[in-house]
Amino acid sequence: MSYQKPIPLKTPDNSPYWDAADRHELHLQKCNSCQAYSHPPGPACAKCGSTDLSWEKIGSEITGTLYSYVVSYRPFLPGFQDDLPLTIAIVELDQVPSVKLIGNILDSDPEQLKIGMPLRMVWEDITEERALPQWKLA
Numbered sequence: 651m652s653y654q655k656p657i658p659l660k661t662p663d664n665s666p667y668w669d670a671a672d673r674h675e676l677h678l679q680k681c682n683s684c685q686a687y688s689h690p691p692g693p694a695c696a697k698c699g700s701t702d703l704s705w706e707k708i709g710s711e712i713t714g715t716l717y718s719y720v721v722s723y724r725p726f727l728p729g730f731q732d733d734l735p736l737t738i739a740i741v742e743l744d745q746v747p748s749v750k751l752i753g754n755i756l757d758s759d760p761e762q763l764k765i766g767m768p769l770r771m772v773w774e775d776i777t778e779e780r781a782l783p784q785w786k787l788a
């Protein structure tokens with residue numbers, strides 16, 4: 651069965667992020683002026699406005715801490731009806747605590763979730779070319 655959910659669109663600003671994700675690697679945009687990481691990526695640093703930006707490889711083994719989450723019991727987009735309830739989490743990265751990523755927590759019971767619990771990133775291959783960073787309980 652083909653993947654029915656929306657696939658994140660690559661733009662000039664975010665394509666290095668998604669290209670890395672497709673290789674199961676996390677890369678983050680970093681400002682060369684103030685050294686801040688910028689996520690989601692954009693044309694300029696969210697902190698100082700500099701356009702002197704580069705990309706840094708963080709790695710493939712990513713862990714984080716559950717910062718916040720919502721549980722959806724109703725499909726709000728096509729393709730999600732088989733995944734309910736769906737947990738949408740904001741996860742603070744252990745490697746880069748200033749960065750929070752949004753993703754789904756897979757194979758989890760919402761009743762088990764607690765703010766501050768450890769998570770690990772998994773790479774969900776959604777098509778032959780594309781992969782999404784998602785989370786599982788550590």
Ligand SMILES: [Zn+2]
Nearest residue numbers: 681684695698
């Ligand atoms: Zn900056």
